[in-house]
Amino acid sequence: MPTPPDILAPLNPNSPFTEVLYRRRAVRAYKADVIEEHRLKKLLDAAVHAPTARHQEPWQFVVVQNRELLKRISDRAKELARANAAHHGNVLKPPGSPVDGVTSPLADPDFNIFYDAGTLVVICARLTPEFFSPDSWPAHSFVVADCWLAAENLMLAACADSLGTCCIGFAVQALNDPNIKAELGMPAAVEAFAPVIVGVPSGVTAPVPRKPPDVLRWIR
Numbered sequence: 001m002p003t004p005p006d007i008l009a010p011l012n013p014n015s016p017f018t019e020v021l022y023r024r025r026a027v028r029a030y031k032a033d034v035i036e037e038h039r040l041k042k043l044l045d046a047a048v049h050a051p052t053a054r055h056q057e058p059w060q061f062v063v064v065q066n067r068e069l070l071k072r073i074s075d076r077a078k079e080l081a082r083a084n085a086a087h088h089g090n091v092l093k094p095p096g097s098p099v100d101g102v103t104s105p106l107a108d109p110d111f112n113i114f115y116d117a118g119t120l121v122v123i124c125a126r127l128t129p130e131f132f133s134p135d136s137w138p139a140h141s142f143v144v145a146d147c148w149l150a151a152e153n154l155m156l157a158a159c160a161d162s163l164g165t166c167c168i169g170f171a172v173q174a175l176n177d178p179n180i181k182a183e184l185g186m187p188a189a190v191e192a193f194a195p196v197i198v199g200v201p202s203g204v205t206a207p208v209p210r211k212p213p214d215v216l217r218w219i220r
């Protein structure tokens with residue numbers, strides 16, 4: 001397990017939670033195994049135990065385990081990104097890389113934005129009219145926050161169950177494409193916010209180092 005930074009020394013290094021917290025990685029290579037429904041339901045239950053603003057519990061879930069549909073969503077995401085390459089190229093490439101549509105994975109017809117994971121959990125929420133009123137700020141951003149908090153719960157629970165996960169922010173635009181939403185059975189008023197792939201990792205993912213916490217000020 002990677003060593004937590006000193007500032008976190010008070011966290012109990014022997015607790016199972018600390019072990020999972022520091023072991024979770026964005027996994028980008030998966031075995032072909034299909035995750036069983038009973039395991040996924042446990043992950044969804046962990047997700048809905050996330051904190052939720054105004055106790056709204058706004059989240060809804062779409063689980064996709066159909067590989068043809070996953071490929072169609074991946075292809076649509078790449079298509080949308082190519083139309084907007086300057087922005088999306090940066091999502092997929094390390095900082096400083098050229099965005100040229102030729103060397104980018106976007107140009108590779110075999111590149112699957114879901115890394116061949118067999119399961120995608122889309123965390124979405126219904127945007128009710130109150131979220132559109134000028135008085136509703138920051139209700140909309142709280143709904144988005146709730147969905148990502150649920151995603152983190154899901155990812156940590158998956159890690160504790162020896163499963164790999166990765167947020168796929170790159171899929172959000174495609175998932176909100178009207179044709180894809182129709183295929184997913186998502187009503188127009190429901191918006192996809194937090195897509196997370198789940199699968200059995202095919203190897204070990206190296207930890208990605210973190211900068212130490214940038215504590216701007218500590219006021220006592």
Ligand SMILES: Cc1cc2nc3c(=O)[nH]c(=O)nc-3n(C[C@H](O)[C@H](O)[C@H](O)COP(=O)(O)O)c2cc1C
Binds near residue numbers: 027028169170207208
């Ligand atoms: C909101 C969000 C969107 C992300 N979108 C993608 C994505 O589209 N594709 C991808 O490969 N990784 C994506 N990631 C994963 C990050 O690249 C990864 O979490 C980060 O590099 C740190 O690595 P770690 O999770 O292993 O610590 C996303 C992460 C977050 C939080």
